[in-house]
Amino acid sequence: MEKKYDVTALGELLIDFAVNGESEQGNQLFEACPGGAPCNVLAMLNKLGRKTAFIGKVGDDQFGKLLKDTITNTGIEAKGLVMDKDIHTTLAFVHTFPDGDREFSFYRKPGADMMLKEEEVDYDLIRQSKVFHFGTLSMTDEPVKTATKRALSVAKEAGCMITFDPNLRPPLWKTLDEAKEQMEYGFENCDVLKISDNEIQFVSGEEDYDKGIKYLQEKYQIPLIFLTMGKEGSRAYYKNLRVEQPGFTVKAIETTGAGDTFCGCSINGVLKYGLDNLDEEKLKEILTYANAGAALITMKKRCNPLDAGTAKYQGTDRGMKKNYGSTQNAGCMGSKDK
Numbered sequence: 001m002e003k004k005y006d007v008t009a010l011g012e013l014l015i016d017f018a019v020n021g022e023s024e025q026g027n028q029l030f031e032a033c034p035g036g037a038p039c040n041v042l043a044m045l046n047k048l049g050r051k052t053a054f055i056g057k058v059g060d061d062q063f064g065k066l067l068k069d070t071i072t073n074t075g076i077e078a079k080g081l082v083m084d085k086d087i088h089t090t091l092a093f094v095h096t097f098p099d100g101d102r103e104f105s106f107y108r109k110p111g112a113d114m115m116l117k118e119e120e121v122d123y124d125l126i127r128q129s130k131v132f133h134f135g136t137l138s139m140t141d142e143p144v145k146t147a148t149k150r151a152l153s154v155a156k157e158a159g160c161m162i163t164f165d166p167n168l169r170p171p172l173w174k175t176l177d178e179a180k181e182q183m184e185y186g187f188e189n190c191d192v193l194k195i196s197d198n199e200i201q202f203v204s205g206e207e208d209y210d211k212g213i214k215y216l217q218e219k220y221q222i223p224l225i226f227l228t229m230g231k232e233g234s235r236a237y238y239k240n241l242r243v244e245q246p247g248f249t250v251k252a253i254e255t256t257g258a259g260d261t262f263c264g265c266s267i268n269g270v271l272k273y274g275l276d277n278l279d280e281e282k283l284k285e286i287l288t289y290a291n292a293g294a295a296l297i298t299m300k301k302r303c304n305p306l307d308a309g310t311a312k313y314q315g316t317d318r319g320m321k322k323n324y325g326s327t328q329n330a331g332c333m334g335s336k337d338k
Contacts (some may be wrong), residue, residue, distance in 0.1 A: 001127045001158070005077065006050040006271055008129035010121070010151050011038035011138045012113040013056045013071070013081070014090035015063045016256065032063065034070040034306045035092065037135055037167045037260050043305035044264025044293065046075040050271065053077035053125045055151065057116040059089035064112065070306060080122040084112040094256060106172055114141040121147050123154045131267060132160040135167040139182040152189055161275060164190035165263050168199050187220040192270055194226045194263045213237050223275060226266050228259060234291055236283040243280055245287035252298040261297045261305055265290035
């Protein structure tokens with residue numbers, strides 16, 4: 001089947017409520033912002049000129065309609081998005097700390113994203129894609145867990161490159177053991193892994209990142225692993241190579257979407273060069289570019305890739321050069337990527 005899309009992702013699409021000032025009465029005002037890691041990744045890829053598609057489920061309510069309009073206006077193919085007439089769109093409340101880091105409270109018992117059924121998945125979108133991307137949040141509950149694993153099977157049969165970002169969110173799991181089990185399922189099936197510093201420590205039990213990555217490489221033979229380390233920068237592990245690009249200090253206002261931006265930029269780099277043709281120079285370029293995109297995201301409030309407000313940056317060389325002079329001087333995660 002013809003590969004019409006560069007990347008198709010399956011997963012959660014939700015509303016992030018973030019504090020945005022106070023009312024005249026002194027009450028906190030919350031802004032409804034489109035969110036969800038897979039679509040943030042796709043939005044970044046779209047800004048980089050890639051053709052993308054999304055598979056997931058939202059409620060047939062005002063928030064679900066907002067999300068459908070948002071991804072459509074972003075340029076993401078939305079025909080794989082299902083509207084649920086019975087279950088409402090998943091909501092998350094975001095608390096941002098002074099250093100820009102944040103924590104989440106989810107309203108998802110149930111939420112529409114976890115109700116995607118196996119028979120509702122548009123498998124042709126997957127077959128028509130070069131890359132299939134997923135995370136663990138579509139494996140916390142049934143029926144979406146079964147739908148995700150069936151979609152992954154179809155992707156492998158179709159010869160798609162499989163990219164995986166665990167995106168660990170402990171509050172959404174019944175137990176952390178179950179979270180670890182599904183992370184391991186992703187490791188077993190992916191070609192490219194993007195993982196954060198806290199996630200590698202969680203899954204491997206190793207404080208030293210290199211030892212944690214070695215554990216994954218030896219157990220799962222993952223061809224390419226990207227590790228994000230907050231303000232310290234990022235690393236790529238490929239065959240016998242270990243490539244690191246240091247972070248640059250920026251004034252981080254908020255880190256929402258930084259990891260997803262890094263993920264989108266890194267997938268774009270792999271699409272550019274191919275998984276079998278990487279070397280140290282190419283990996284340094286990919287890391288620098290991904291770090292730069294993530295850094296830009298942290299410098300603006302509520303500026304994740306899915307928000308229209310990020311359009312001015314575009315994730316492109318021109319946007320990065322405008323802010324840093326050169327993409328070669330742009331790269332960092334403003335604070336912890338979680």
